[in-house]
Amino acid sequence: MTASEISPNAQLEIDKVNRYTAHNYAPLDLVLTSGEGVWVTDVDGNRYLDCLTAYSAATFGHGYGKFIDVMRDQMSKLSLTSRAVYAEGIGDFAEALTKLAGKDMALFMNTGAEANETALKIARKWGVRVKGLPQGAGKIIGMEGNFHGRTTTLISLSDDPVATADYGPFTPGFSLVPFNDIDALRDAIDDETVAVILEPIQGEAGIIVPDAGYLKQVRELTAERNVLMICDEVQTGMGRTGTTFRFQAEGIEPDLIVTAKALGGGILPVSAVIGNEDVLGVLEPGTHGSTFGGNPLAAAVGTAVCEELATxxxxxxxxxxxxxxxxxxxxxxxxxxxxxxxxxxxxxxxxxxxxxxxxxxxxxxxxxxxxxxxxxxxxxxxxxxxxxxxxxxxxxxxxxxxxxxxxxxxxx
Known part of the structure; x- marks a missing residue:
C-alpha cells in the first residue's frame, strides 16, 4: 500500500509505533482494531479474511467463545502463582495435553522459543545422565532452513543470514544437514550426538513439506543410534495441518514434542515440552524453571484448547x-x-x-x-x-x- 492509501487514523498509529518501538519488524501498512472468528477489522472499519492468524497463534480464530469464557472465569479467581506452590488446574492441563500427544509428562513454558530452548537443555542433560556422555559433549543436529526462534542459542541453529548477522559469537555444539535428506543425517550422527531437532513441516522456510516416509526414517535412524528426536510443532501443532500434531499423520512417536502458539487459544502465550518420564525425568528441582510457565490462567485456557482438539x-x-x-x-x-x-x-x-x-x-x-x-x-x-x-x-x-x-x- 502507498502512503496516499493510508487513512489519517491508520497513519497516526503507524507513526507512533515507528517512533517508539524498535524496528525489528516490517509490517504491512494495516492497523487492526478488532477480530471475530476468521475476520479482522482495521481502524477504518474495513474487514479482512485473516489468513495470517498471528503466524498460527490464532489458529482457532479470534474471540473463540469457550476460551474467552474460561479466561474470564479463571481471571476472577487466580491468574498467577509461580510453580513454587501447587495450583488447581495445572494437573488437568498436563493430563489433557499429554493424552493428545500420547505421552505421560509435560513441562510448561510461555513461548515457542522458550520451549525449544528447554527441549535442547533437556536433550543435553539426558545425554549426560542417560547416554553417559561427558559434560559439554552433547551435539545436536538441526535442519537447513529451520526456524526454532530468535534467541542466541536458537539462531546458533539457523542458516538464515538475516537472523544471524551481527549476533555472534554463537552457541557451540550444533550442526545442520539438508532437510528431507536422510543420508545426510545418517552421515552427521556420531557417538556424541544427543538429539535431532526438526519441524515436521518447515513453516518460516515456506511451508516445506518433506517426502512421505522421511519423518519415519528419521525416527528409525535416531532410535537405532540412541539419539533423541525432537519435533518442533510450534507451528504445525494444535490441529493446524489436519491432525492434532503433524507427527501423528506420519505414524511416528518422537521423544520430545514442542508446542506453543495455538496452545494459548489466540489469547495468551502458552508453550510446552511434552515427553515421557525416561527423558523429561532427568530434570530435578532447580535445574530449570519459568516464573510464568504453567500459570493457572494459561492452564485454564490450555485445557479448553485441548478439550476442543480432543473432539x-x-x-x-x-x-x-x-x-x-x-x-x-x-x-x-x-x-x-x-x-x-x-x-x-x-x-x-x-x-x-x-x-x-x-x-x-x-x-x-x-x-x-x-x-x-x-x-x-x-x-x-x-x-x-x-x-x-x-x-x-x-x-x-x-x-x-x-x-x-x-x-x-x-x-x-
Missing part, C-alpha cells in the same frame, strides 16, 4: 477443505504461481518473480479483503483459522486468483 472436529474440517484450497491454488501454476505446498488449510504458494514478489501479492490481497504474509520474498503463506468454512475458502481463492491474473496479464 477432532476442527482437524476434520481442515482435512475436508484441504483439497478445495490446494486445487484452487494449483490451477494458477504456470500463470504467476510456480509451486503450491501444504497440509490442512496451511499453504505455501511460490510466486513467479516475473509478476513480482510475494509481498507485492500480499499487498494486492489486502485490497481484496484478504490478510496474508510473505516469507523469504518468494512465498505467500496462507494460514486461515481452522474454523474457516467453504464460503470463506471460495472467497480466498477468488481474491488470490484475481490478484495473480492481474499481475500475470500486466507482466505479459
Amino acid at each position: 477432532g472436529k476442527l482437524q476434520e474440517n481442515c482435512q475436508q477443505l484441504h483439497p478445495v484450497l490446494r486445487e484452487g491454488l494449483e490451477a494458477l501454476i504456470g500463470r504467476g504461481v510456480t509451486a503450491v505446498r501444504g497440509a490442512g488449510v496451511w499453504m505455501g504458494v511460490d510466486i513467479d518473480p516475473k509478476i513480482g514478489t510475494a509481498k507485492d501479492v500480499c499487498v494486492d490481497l489486502l485490497a481484496k479483503g484478504v490478510l496474508a504474509k510473505d516469507t523469504h520474498g518468494v512465498t505467500v503463506r496462507l494460514a486461515p483459522a481452522m474454523i474457516i468454512g467453504r464460503e470463506e475458502i471460495d472467497m480466498l481463492l477468488r481474491a488470490f486468483t484475481e490478484v495473480i491474473n492481474a499481475r500475470w496479464e500486466a507482466a505479459a
Whole structure:
C-alpha cells in the first residue's frame, strides 16, 4: 500500500509505533482494531479474511467463545502463582495435553522459543545422565532452513543470514544437514550426538513439506543410534495441518514434542515440552524453571484448547477443505504461481518473480479483503483459522486468483 492509501487514523498509529518501538519488524501498512472468528477489522472499519492468524497463534480464530469464557472465569479467581506452590488446574492441563500427544509428562513454558530452548537443555542433560556422555559433549543436529526462534542459542541453529548477522559469537555444539535428506543425517550422527531437532513441516522456510516416509526414517535412524528426536510443532501443532500434531499423520512417536502458539487459544502465550518420564525425568528441582510457565490462567485456557482438539472436529474440517484450497491454488501454476505446498488449510504458494514478489501479492490481497504474509520474498503463506468454512475458502481463492491474473496479464 502507498502512503496516499493510508487513512489519517491508520497513519497516526503507524507513526507512533515507528517512533517508539524498535524496528525489528516490517509490517504491512494495516492497523487492526478488532477480530471475530476468521475476520479482522482495521481502524477504518474495513474487514479482512485473516489468513495470517498471528503466524498460527490464532489458529482457532479470534474471540473463540469457550476460551474467552474460561479466561474470564479463571481471571476472577487466580491468574498467577509461580510453580513454587501447587495450583488447581495445572494437573488437568498436563493430563489433557499429554493424552493428545500420547505421552505421560509435560513441562510448561510461555513461548515457542522458550520451549525449544528447554527441549535442547533437556536433550543435553539426558545425554549426560542417560547416554553417559561427558559434560559439554552433547551435539545436536538441526535442519537447513529451520526456524526454532530468535534467541542466541536458537539462531546458533539457523542458516538464515538475516537472523544471524551481527549476533555472534554463537552457541557451540550444533550442526545442520539438508532437510528431507536422510543420508545426510545418517552421515552427521556420531557417538556424541544427543538429539535431532526438526519441524515436521518447515513453516518460516515456506511451508516445506518433506517426502512421505522421511519423518519415519528419521525416527528409525535416531532410535537405532540412541539419539533423541525432537519435533518442533510450534507451528504445525494444535490441529493446524489436519491432525492434532503433524507427527501423528506420519505414524511416528518422537521423544520430545514442542508446542506453543495455538496452545494459548489466540489469547495468551502458552508453550510446552511434552515427553515421557525416561527423558523429561532427568530434570530435578532447580535445574530449570519459568516464573510464568504453567500459570493457572494459561492452564485454564490450555485445557479448553485441548478439550476442543480432543473432539477432532476442527482437524476434520481442515482435512475436508484441504483439497478445495490446494486445487484452487494449483490451477494458477504456470500463470504467476510456480509451486503450491501444504497440509490442512496451511499453504505455501511460490510466486513467479516475473509478476513480482510475494509481498507485492500480499499487498494486492489486502485490497481484496484478504490478510496474508510473505516469507523469504518468494512465498505467500496462507494460514486461515481452522474454523474457516467453504464460503470463506471460495472467497480466498477468488481474491488470490484475481490478484495473480492481474499481475500475470500486466507482466505479459
